[in-house]
């Protein structure tokens with residue numbers, strides 16, 4: 519299928535050509551016609567699948583097909599997304615796909631002074647991309663009216679709930695016009711998400727892009743079993759490989775992200791950390807440095823990394839295994855974007871083995887294990903030695919031997 523066969527306007531086709539997109543991704547192929555027909559949409563897809571373009575393109579087309587004086591200076595489409603990084607990235611997408619279209623957009627998010635945002639709003643925007651808190655804040659201050667919204671998008675609904683935005687979302691929905699088109703995107707469709715979707719959508723068409731399909735082919739995935747105490751050493755060992763030009767390292771906590779960043783910097787590896795405790799401009803700067811490859815390693819928490827879209831990011835390293843399987847899919851989806859090659863390494867300690875099992879179940883494949891590395895799990899070594907001993911020693915000696923071997927640790931640790 520080609521973009522031409524989706525009946526897109528020539529200016530949009532031209533911008534897609536500029537972007538170098540030749541064929542629609544599966545979510546785009548399915549969602550664009552549904553949206554252009556005026557239907558509500560329930561989309562199950564995560565970042566990395568091309569979902570932003572799947573809603574941005576038809577919004578630009580639908581709005582541009584009817585521009586009258588009546589529409590001037592009215593917000594006609596609202597996209598609500600959980601993080602500032604995502605909001606900025608969605609803004610960049612509207613900029614790219616709408617560069618030959620006479621519609622303007624602005625992006626608003628918290629953590630920065632509101633002046634620039636309110637100035638842009640006062641000039642008038644057709645499309646508003648917002649995080650929930652700042653949106654409500656500027657609505658309360660009278661800078662924003664949602665009376666004229668024709669198309670509403672709730673992006674990353676599952677993350678929105680995880681981040682505790684449910685009440686904000688409900689308040690936003692309550693002031694939207696009844697007559698509107700609504701598009702709802704979530705990476706997962708657990709019952710509470712379906713319930714929320716039910717309060718927003720009217721006779722929606724459902725489109726699903728399964729995580730297994732999107733992680734399957736382009737990303738090389740590998741597991742290192744390693745003791746928690748050896749993860750730093752393993753990371754340093756891995757990064758000695760100079761063919762890793764840039765890597766995004768995920769940690770579970772903000773504190774962990776800073777700790778890993780400090781380790782790398784101490785070892786002369788250019789690294790920065792981004793997480794929720796960092797000021798917005800510090801996060802943007804770190805991201806820009808990473809994109810420009812002046813920073814080799816970006817250490818991030820899941821929430822901060824949600825909107826990271828770096829072309830040609832070759833490596834993702836999971837310093838810890840996420841306890842929610844979908845998070846793993848999101849993380850590794852930062853690499854191998856839109857068909858490019860990518861590699862994801864995951865460090866798994868003994869306690870994280872159960873999480874790994876969940877992930878393998880979700881993606882419906884076994885992730886290959888790299889055995890040949892300097893820091894194997896001590897439990898595994900002990901087991902291997904036990905088994906060897908068992909084969910050699912007579913029955914009556916085995917239990918004592920197993921016990922003493924359990925305390926065995928590799929030389930470097932002693």
Ligand code: AMP
Pocket residue numbers: 538539540541542543546564565566567568569570571827855856
């Ligand atoms: P998203 O899932 O919206 O975060 O998009 C993931 C990445 O895929 C972004 O870098 C887009 O620029 C890129 N992309 C989206 N659609 C296409 C397409 N049809 N062909 C090639 N790249 C695409």
